[in-house]
Amino acid sequence: MGAGVAMFDYDDDGYQDLFFFNGARLLDPMPSGASPDKSDPRFWNRLYHNNRDGTFTERRWALQ
Structure with a gap:
């Protein structure tokens, strides 16, 4: 998964406003x-x- 900003x-x-969506570590190969x-x-x-x-x-509560 990639990361990005909107x-x-x-x-x-x-x-x-800014939204940062973060990626995660992918295993290779992913089981x-x-x-x-x-x-x-x-x-x-x-x-x-x-x-x-x-x-x-930061508005962490807005993402819940």
Whole structure:
């Protein structure tokens, strides 16, 4: 799984927020029926709200 970033206005306030979606370590070859382990916080997705002043605040609760 790859990682990436998206800019979008999740709360419809007119400002672009940031969403970082993180990948996970893939085994090669990946065993049949297995899925990547994403329990480590380094692999968790992150949503950041635009504070309208050049800074962002993490909104972890918005992803639940």
